[in-house]
Amino acid sequence: MTERQGLPPSDGLPRGSQQIPAQQVPAQQVPAQQVEEAVAMLGSLVRRDWPIGPLTTYRVGGPAALFVEVADHVQLAAVGRAVLATSLPAVVLGRGSNLLVADGGFPGLVVTLGAAFAGIEIQEHRVRAGGAVSLPVLARRTAAAGLAGFEWAVGVPGLVGGAVHMNAGGHGSDMSRCLSRAGVVSLADPDEPGETVMETGALGYSYRHSNLIPSQVVTWVEMDLDAGNRKRSEGAIADIVRWRREHQPGGQNAGSVFTNPPGDSSGRVIQAAGLKGHRIGSASISTKHANFIQADPHGRADDVRALIEEVRHLVSQRLGIELVPEVRMLGFSEPGTEAASSAGSRPGRAS
Numbered sequence: 347m348t349e350r351q352g353l354p355p356s357d358g359l360p361r362g363s364q365q366i367p368a369q370q371v372p373a374q375q376v377p378a379q380q381v382e383e384a385v386a387m388l389g390s391l392v393r394r395d396w397p398i399g400p401l402t403t404y405r406v407g408g409p410a411a412l413f414v415e416v417a418d419h420v421q422l423a424a425v426g427r428a429v430l431a432t433s434l435p436a437v438v439l440g441r442g443s444n445l446l447v448a449d450g451g452f453p454g455l456v457v458t459l460g461a462a463f464a465g466i467e468i469q470e471h472r473v474r475a476g477g478a479v480s481l482p483v484l485a486r487r488t489a490a491a492g493l494a495g496f497e498w499a500v501g502v503p504g505l506v507g508g509a510v511h512m513n514a515g516g517h518g519s520d521m522s523r524c525l526s527r528a529g530v531v532s533l534a535d536p537d538e539p540g541e542t543v544m545e546t547g548a549l550g551y552s553y554r555h556s557n558l559i560p561s562q563v564v565t566w567v568e569m570d571l572d573a574g575n576r577k578r579s580e581g582a583i584a585d586i587v588r589w590r591r592e593h594q595p596g597g598q599n600a601g602s603v604f605t606n607p608p609g610d611s612s613g614r615v616i617q618a619a620g621l622k623g624h625r626i627g628s629a630s631i632s633t634k635h636a637n638f639i640q641a642d643p644h645g646r647a648d649d650v651r652a653l654i655e656e657v658r659h660l661v662s663q664r665l666g667i668e669l670v671p672e673v674r675m676l677g678f679s680e681p682g683t684e685a686a687s688s689a690g691s692r693p694g695r696a697s
């Protein structure tokens with residue numbers, strides 16, 4: 347069987363005593379000269395002060411100093427040269443479904459993948475998909491092709507590249523179990539200016555964690571799936587969609603805010619701490635699923651951030667459990683550290 351499809355591109359003050367330890371990209375001072383040099387190199391490719399908060403599922407937060415949607419590998423290479431020449435901080439943005447952008451925005455360069463990265467090819471058991479392919483679309487396409495093992499991804503509203511970076515998962519599986527290899531372009535690494543192929547073992551996978559850094563761009567993936575049964579896979583997809591509708595809220599959120607503590611679920615823990623419905627300004631804990639934080643229309647990233655810190659503080663104080671954020675932060679002032687949970691993926695648990 348051979349298929350090809352080119353798809354359009356998808357579209358205050360912290361109250362806790364500790365800083366959020368998840369991987370972050372801080373708002374550092376970026377000299378205007380660096381920005382101007384990058385603009386001079388990228389010309390009409392680049393947009394200034396581009397609102398990226400609205401490109402995330404929280405739909406809060408400010409602009410990126412520079413924003414580029416790369417149409418193809420040639421443009422991505424040009425962005426890499428500009429990042430290397432100027433040392434501008436650079437971050438790749440997928441669907442923004444796991445990202446909180448600071449109200450003040452991000453003073454560096456944000457790059458996102460365009461149409462050339464949104465193709466799907468299926469040959470026998472091998473699936474090759476671009477970094478900008480929607481995960482739910484890929485789940486449905488692999489099921490329709492009679493392949494089994496990627497049905498879980500229908501419930502994760504991100505793009506392939508973001509899912510590889512996050513080791514997204516649910517319903518008993520994750521990217522680390524499905525992926526064979528990925529194409530990666532390192533924007534800020536002078537030793538690796540082109541695309542390198544990373545086998546799954548090189549990605550340093552653990553529960554909701556890879557060793558990719560924000561300036562490493564996943565441009566494609568290959569998965570070798572098992573032969574399955576189309577009807578059974580489509581039935582599983584319908585069950586997952588129904589389960590999600592019943593158990594998870596819609597609106598402006600980024601899914602689960604915290605990773606699950608070993609042997610437990612963050613939703614249960616936050617509820618047990620009496621925090622369901624708790625609110626700070628324009629951000630509140632969902633009454634449907636306590637591990638979801640909802641942003642109000644026209645809300646503030648600072649409120650979401652403050653609520654995340656307060657939940658961590660109160661859960662620690664009341665239950666002695668230290669929650670670890672899964673959501674990535676962009677443009678906040680604390681220096682970033684990489685400290686995702688080292689717990690392994692646990693079968694049978696949705697995010």
Ligand SMILES: Cc1cc2nc3c(=O)[nH]c(=O)nc-3n(C[C@H](O)[C@H](O)[C@H](O)COP(=O)(O)OP(=O)(O)OC[C@H]3O[C@@H](n4cnc5c(N)ncnc54)[C@H](O)[C@@H]3O)c2cc1C
Nearest residue numbers: 440441442443444504505507508509514515516564601697
């Ligand atoms: C309603 C809802 C339900 C969710 N359910 C789940 C779930 O069940 N399981 C789960 O794991 N997650 C879940 N999520 C979170 C989110 O969908 C996943 O983390 C997803 O993988 C993020 O993909 P993205 O394209 O949106 O990445 P973004 O949010 O845009 O970025 C996330 C990180 O990935 C990096 N990144 C983005 N694109 C690339 C790329 N091409 N190459 C390299 N790095 C990249 C970014 O720099 C950033 O560090 C849910 C979110 C929502 C809103």
